[in-house]
Amino acid sequence: MISRLDLRGRTLSTRELVAALPRAEVDVSAAAHLVEPILAAVRNEGAAALRALSEQLDGVRPRHLRVPAGAIAGALESLDAAVRAALEETIVRVRAVHAAQRPADFTVDVAPGARVRQRWVPVGRVGLYVPGGLAVYPSSVVMNVVPAQEAGVRSLVVASPPQRDNDGLPNATVLAACALLGVEEVYAVGGAQAVAMLAYGAAGSEPQDGEWLCEPVDVITGPGNVYVAAAKRLVRGVVGIDAEAGPTEIAVLADGTADADHVAADLVSQAEHDPMAASVLVTDSVELAGAVEAKVADRAASTRHAARVQTALAGPQSAIVLVDDLEQGLAVVDAYGAEHLEIQTRDASAIAERVRSAGAIFVGPYSPVSLGDYMAGSNHVLPTGGCAHFASGLGVHSFLKAVQVVEYDDSALAEVADRIVALADAEDLPAHGEAVRARF
Template sequence: MQKIDLRGRSLSTAEMLAAVPRAEAARAEALATAAQIVADVREHGEKSLREQAERFDRVTDHAIRIPAEHVAEAVAALEPRIRAALEESINRVRLASQAQVPASVATTIAPGAQIVQRWQPVSRVGVYIPGGKAVYPSSVIMNVVPAQVAGVTQIALASPPQSDQGGRIHPTILAAAGLLGVTEIYAMGGAGAIGAFAWGVPELDLDPVDVVSGPGNNFVASAKRAVAGVVGTDSEAGATEILIVADATANPLYVAADLVSQAEHDEQASAVLVTDSADLADAVLIRVAELALRTRHSERVTAALDGPQSAVVLVDDRAAAAAFSNAYAPEHLELHLADAAAAAADFTSAGAVFVGDHTPVSLGDYLAGSNHVLPTGGQARYAPGLGAYTFLRPQQVITYDRDALSTVREGIVALANTEVLPAHGEAIEARFTHSDPTKA
């Protein structure tokens, strides 16, 4: 990992971001390709999906829509220990997601005038689960459970067909879907799956969805951008990111292990340590080098840690660390600080904040109860992670009686005339000049 010394410098937000640039080149290259793939699926449907499966997944002649028996077989074959962990994760995520559904609120504006703020679930959701360098049954839970809690009645799930599974989706992903009662499942991957959800595929009885959610690679994130406006999407979750803010009291092994854990995802993963302790920085670099050599995906981890998107950043003090973190707006933020709980209030821009030595990102990935589908690429400045609210639409229901309308009659007419929209005012006057609608 590179070491970047920002001590003694007063930097703008742009200068801080330039110090540790994200891996943007691959995302830019993916945009045009993903848009073309989505357009091809829209035009050619199943034919396009099969061509993509052969090209990208090395699979032919597979069942794109998964038969129910495949799901039942996967659930039956689940190792008890894995099933217990999945069920515990489901329970915890369901509990946390229930807190994300706002109650309806009725506001009385005046006598006879009421506005009800209610939250309506979308009708149909398409969930995408990656299936490339790793297997993600946890992502099934993180996407499906919040949608169910929100009240979504139709949930379709897609994941790439696997050549080593005879063209089926990975059985652990199928099993997780089965445990959650998802029955509409498709073996299709990447940008093509996002296009299929957005436009539908009549040959497969796949109807368009209202919202697409789920993590994925740069092509999946770019495909979401291509279908934005056609369907709703969650944030464009690209390559994973971890930023750790630590002081001299932090345990170098914990910090290094957590950096390596996220670098394991992808060669483009970002792993950043921000600290005001030069001694800690040096100790972490030694530990990272040791752990990266020993871990199973050593080559992938090393590529991510050696990339320009990963670094150890030295800053003057806690305030400078908070300023850097808030400018960077990481997907995952860990605080390894002597007063981590109190300090958390200063760190406002992150997909999720993990506080203290015993709250690693790995906990959030599986069994914290929080959601691990989070905004990357700095989107945490303005976008939330996935939750029940992703599948809800706030809606206002307005009710005025005649007396309540009469109190604002004059004001509405005045404003309508000011805006040169007299028919707006005439619509109000009609209710008073013609008190009996049958005689209007």
């Protein structure tokens, strides 16, 4: 079911290694051509386009685009008690971690009378996308909303696809999570059209509530399919985005001490997200590789979403990678840059400290990715497709801007005036120097 890639005895450059490793075949550029007319329609036609696109792409024409307040409150009232308790605990833990993320302002006295300060300022309004295709994600409401709240964002809007089994509203548990977090502005809009609405704004009318207006946002965050990723690419620059999140992926670096059933269970758990999800094991143990193959086959056949899981595990994005030793294994996982990286080895903590590229690292046999998906306190909106080489997971920083404040007095400016003029003349920008000389 899951293929093997044998890298033992091979010395590969980084370029060769990246090319050899399994990766989901996601063509965001091709999807962008399909998405462009969707963005244009929403920008030009507003609510009419949103309803038509929902009917065409989601199979439901929502009666309410902006979710009525009563529906949000009612979803919380009818929420299963165990699910509510789980969401409340998730909120507590995620808030505790993200409250510690906010960076501190600072002031530097460069010279007497010369001061530069840096302030961290939250963006004014954010659009938070919560998927609702093959699965629904109330946990993603928490992961998006809490860091924005901890950053001090004053205006938050959630968009999530309309569901045929919920009268054209987003999933009821998603709405309940919004209620728990105090989010009042929620839209039954999904996919690329949701990204367009958030980026450009939209206006329309509701059957009972009259006119409504979704004002444009400053930043859009949240995971989604390839069409959501393409839409985010196209509106980048109009708004900020977190990342072009693609199909989920897990890599496990394991040696012979790992429990094969634990590893197999974790590989299968991520494969159930999407037929394009990636599950990769990197190991120096042939015995573990064989045992995991057998356990994966058993679990994949018996899980509820067997067809989806088996497709993902058999795809080119999933593999068991054999390496000579853990040193080579570290090089492999760093080159791969997984969204989720588990370390199940001897001295797992020490090895985890040496990893440079991963969205989040899960250390030891009792820190599965499922923990991070829900209740570790970390964020589960993470860079995919190798973006962990340069990008971070969603956090408070995603909703903040660094603003520098420069304050010099006359003597401090006079002290460097001649040097400013020298540099301005060297760059053939004499008016820059004259703007300084004019003050004296």
